[in-house]
Amino acid sequence: MEPFAKQAAGNGSVTLPIALWSERYPQLSAGFTSRIGGVSGEPFGSLNCGLHVGDDPAAVVTNRRRLADALGIPFAASTYAEQVHGKEIQVVSRSLRGAGNDSRDKALQAKDGFVTNEPGVFLFAQFADCVPLYFYDPIRRAVGLAHAGWKGTVLQIAQATLETMGAAYGTKPRDVIAAIGPSIGACCYEVDDAVISRVDKLLPELHGLGGGAEGVVAVYERKSEGKYNLNLQQLNRQIMIKAGILPSHIEITGLCTSCRTDLFFSHRKENGKTGRMAAWIGLKEQ
Template sequence: MDAFERIKSAKGPSLFLLSKWKGRHEGLTAGFTGREGGTSKAPWASLNMGLHVGDRAEDVVRNRQRAAEALHWPLEAWTCAEQVHGSRVHRVTKRDRGRGRLAHEDAIPGCDAITTDVTGVLLASYYADCVPLYFHDARRGAVALAHAGWKGTVQRIATETIKAMERDYGSKPEEIEAAIGPSIGDCCYEVDGAVISQVGQLLDRLHVNAGARLACMQAKENGKANLNLKEINRQIMIKAGILPSHIEISQWCTGCRRDLFYSHRKEGGKTGRMASWIGIMER
């Protein structure tokens, strides 16, 4: 079974729960939405969660409301960042609760990773092939989300998120649990020279061995390469001190499973967005 368990519902929103974490930690919820069970019309049909892709805002907010209700959380807790394909991390406080839930312009600006130790805050971010990264420090009650496309991956946003948790909450990398959610797989993600060069430099800096390097990036005869962003981010997490046994990784590919997920690359850029979420409910 995948680390992200598909929850089938005839009427409700499509959800993929990080079920292993929920079973171990009271009040913690983490997961990923699919593309089914919403109100958006084509080409965003139907559970589009992104306010920045041209869809009707009222449909997106309604979709977010449906997801929040299915998770038994109030929409007022839903808290979002702008996402600019960078590596900046923002610490979410009580004052930030609910930012970006109704309007993209209200989202926390200029960052792709958000952290919090405030209960009752539901962190959320948005994807259509990029890699969702989840972090949980049970000892200190801290959680984080990071949005890692190839640019954020090369900038090591996972490392920056871990450093922020160390600085802000006293987290220790070896005690942090991490997860890598559904995203485009190496089966569907071909890149060219500019990306190959930057990823190659990253793997050099990480001192990734030959076997792991091949798992991260496979060269092709046409001068391009297939990129495994999930494995690259796993390697970054390990180098940052997270134990391999503490990392869950999804095998769902957004490119292969367009019946379940949106794919920016496979759908020509005109499509919706899934949401990742993580939060600890108030007791």
């Protein structure tokens, strides 16, 4: 069953919360936005959450406010960062709550992963094909969110996020539940030798995990000379397992952002001129 279930809010914004998590952990809010239900004009139509893509900043902030309203959280709790395709993780204390929600200058700088154990602090990251990674430790009540393009993936940002949660909160990977959200699928993600050479360096570390060597090899398929279809979702799953998350604790989407431009923005499908979805996670205040 698809873990990210489409849901329309009263203000017209369409989001995709992680349904099973919402049922099991009512104190937790996590999911992914669609492109539907905002105020941005084309080519950012219409729920663009990215301030960095050339859209009218006032429209983006309105969209972010609409999103917070749809999620039932204060806009002041929405915390954003400037992402750089790295693996740096920010521990977000309550003093950083709301960073970047209405301005790039005020965002957390050069961070692609975020963790917090503070109720009422909601983490947001932006996507238009890259892979959103979600982490929840129900024992120590801590959450994490990471942005994994191919660079962040081979840098193992999933493992870096878990290590940061461990250092900050005492999180043990075996206790963590994780999810891999809507992103470009292997069906549409063609890469070259330069990318695959980085993936190949990582594969020996993953050998034998999540179904054996065949499961690891299947993270990419050679299509022609120097061209491959890469499955970033499955590669991140293997990295999570290597880091100690139980395979049964990982939810993985079947949604491809490139296939579903009716629902999502896709940087690759739309030739780089498009908006951004937001992934979010946070603990509700009691």
